[in-house]
Amino acid sequence: MEYQAKYITDDIKLSCYQDKFFKSDIIFEHHMLIWFISGETKIVQAEGTYMFQKGDIFLIPRNQLATIINYPKDGLPHQTVVMHLTTDWLRNFYDKIQVKSKTVAEQKIRHYNNHPLLQSCLSSLIPYFDMTELPENIANLKITEAVSILRSIDPDLDNMLANFEEPGKINLTDYMEKNFMFNMPMERFGYLTGRSLTTFKRDFKKAFDTTPQKWLTKKRLELAHYHLLEKKRKPIDVCYEVGFENLSHFSFAFKKHFGYAPTALLGARH
Incomplete structure (x- = not known):
């Protein structure tokens, strides 16, 4: 597998799979915001199967099991911009604006198909991946921008992002x-x-x-x-x-x- 990743910080990366196929069974430790540049991904979860490709933007909730299958498409590698919304970062963000989750949101993938504000925010990251010196605090500013846009277009999102409970004992x-x-x-x-x-x-x-x-x-x-x-x-x-x-x-x-x-x-x- 020829895999390449470029990082702005540990929480923002440009991910590229050159191979014909890559599969992984994973649990998402953090919420992940993903923008597709090229290629195709199949995500298999208990409640259903999702297909994503060029231009798609989607948010995967944390603590969810999934099988991820990545493919190149149209002669181009599987390439995405991935932004991790960590629990520590979200706690700090929500402490400042004093918003708490009211109900536990359904833990399903949220799809923001070709949304212009999100696409502009995520595409603006591309030049930073080739820079050796970055403007101070740029990653925090970009994550703040992305979360602010998400909250404006998805009013119920706070119920997922501001919920910091760990899994309890279940059946x-x-x-x-x-x-x-x-x-x-x-x-x-x-x-x-x-x-x-x-x-x-x-x-x-x-x-x-x-x-x-x-x-x-x-x-x-x-x-x-x-x-x-x-x-x-x-x-x-x-x-x-x-x-x-x-x-x-x-x-x-x-x-x-x-x-x-x-x-x-x-x-x-x-």
């Missing part, structure tokens, strides 16, 4: 049934369900009567089987979206579980 069964396709360390699943790793494993055993890894593998393979047979999708497209890291591992696990290779379902009728 483990419901959460895992909804998010099993994301290939996360068990510590992360524990954190997102409000548990230590030890408590997570103990509660998981009580809920499912098996280990997390065995249950996750079985659920992912069953979902893959459904997509291959019912949706007529290709193994290469399915394996990444159900939580496998590569096609060879997926094919091996699939054949071991079902007794035949995933390619055996190509063209199969149900």
Whole structure:
């Protein structure tokens, strides 16, 4: 993978993937504002799949599981400007304006398609990525500008950005049934369900009567089987979206579980 990143600060970067394809399962530690310069991204979350491409601007909320698949497009690399809205920065911002969240906003990706003010703000960052010396406080000013624009065009956004609560203990069964396709360390699943790793494993055993890894593998393979047979999708497209890291591992696990290779379902009728 040929990946390049240029930074103004740790919180503002120009990201570029030259390869044909890049996939990652991640949890967003901070809210992320992203402007697409070129390429295409598929973001798979529990509630749905999103496609983004040139000109799109979107905000991804923190503490959300997702599978990210990046592609070049039209002969151009996958290139984005990414702005991290960290909890520390947002606390400081909202302390100054004395605005607090009223209700917990729905934690879904927010799309600001080709908005001229946001596009102007984010595109104005491009010259700074090639500078060795930057104007003092420029990053803070640019993040402030971006958040101010977001708040003006999205009145409910404060309910998400000004909410600093960490995940509390939630129903483990419901959460895992909804998010099993994301290939996360068990510590992360524990954190997102409000548990230590030890408590997570103990509660998981009580809920499912098996280990997390065995249950996750079985659920992912069953979902893959459904997509291959019912949706007529290709193994290469399915394996990444159900939580496998590569096609060879997926094919091996699939054949071991079902007794035949995933390619055996190509063209199969149900």
